[in-house]
Amino acid sequence: MSDPNRNPNAPLADLDEWELAHTAKSQAEFRNYGDGVPDRVRNFYRENHRHQTLDFVRAKKAEYLPLKRRRMGIWAAMEFLNTLVDESDPDTELSQIQHLMQTSEAIRADGHPRWFVLTGLVHDLGKILCLWDEPQWAVVGDTFPVGCAFSEKIVFSEFFAENPDHSNPAYSTPLGIYHEGIGLDRVDLSWGHDEYLYHVVKPYLPAEGLAMIRYHSCYPVHREGEYGYLQNDHDRYLMDWVRKFNPYDLYSKGEAPPNVEALAPYYRDLIAEFFPPEIDW
Ligand code: FE
Ligand code: FE
Secondary structure (H helix, E strand, O other): HHHHHHHHOOOOOOOOHHHHHOOOOOHHHHHHHHHHOHHHHHHHHHHHHHHOOHHHHHHHHHHHHOOOOOEEHHHHHHHHOOOOOOOOOOOOHHHHHHHHHHHHHHHHHOOHHHHHHHHHHHHHHHHHHHHOOOOOOHOOOOOOOOOOOOOOOOOOOHHHHHHHHOOOOOOOOOOOOOOOOOOOOOEEEOHHHHHHHHHHOOOOOOHHHHHHHHHOOHHHHHOOOOOOOHOHHHHHHHHHHHHHHHHHHHHHHHHHHHOHHHHHHHHHHEEEEEEOEEEOO
């Protein structure tokens, strides 16, 4: 399965493969899998942990958050994302649009409000960063705060030894550059599709949906309960919603693929209820 010559910018065969770490019953169990974890996932996290420094995150924010790349509607962004072809088996893997609709359909089936369904539909559109030649380790994978000590509960935390921030005294105390209760909004998280999309859709969705988008890959916080000292009461409230969202993202994947064409009219209406025809990306 392992290929030592695989491009370090694209070690994963499938853009969702890193989530294997979370479909195991617990982090500890996953760690104990040892050889059961594909080398691709290890290599992916090695690159991620090595390169996600505070400087890197701030540079990516400066590059992308002015949102000057293009104007595009939500549906067009879904189709754009779908041009991203994974190297994995097309018979067993869902397309990106199918993953989005499977997530939103599972939310809809449980009778949740329309903004929640729509959040499911858009939650991974930030992965279009891959189409702008960002390496996988700067798009997907667990996210975590930078500028303060890396939690040992982050998957493959041993690879942080290769991150220059790890040995920087300013960034390696529990609080680092932050203060107690500062609130996650003011904490820099490792860069990826969550943070990018949050800024793109911020004007259009309620705070609870925005938190689901911004923190859905932040397993150290929403699953492991780490970094409590950086959070405020509002974060703790929002994290309940992030946890509510998580199973729809992770576990709806095994079900039959949604009929994208048949569902398109419903979703075009839903998108138009919250979003203008085009937004800034
Ligand atoms: Fe995601
Ligand atoms: Fe997802």
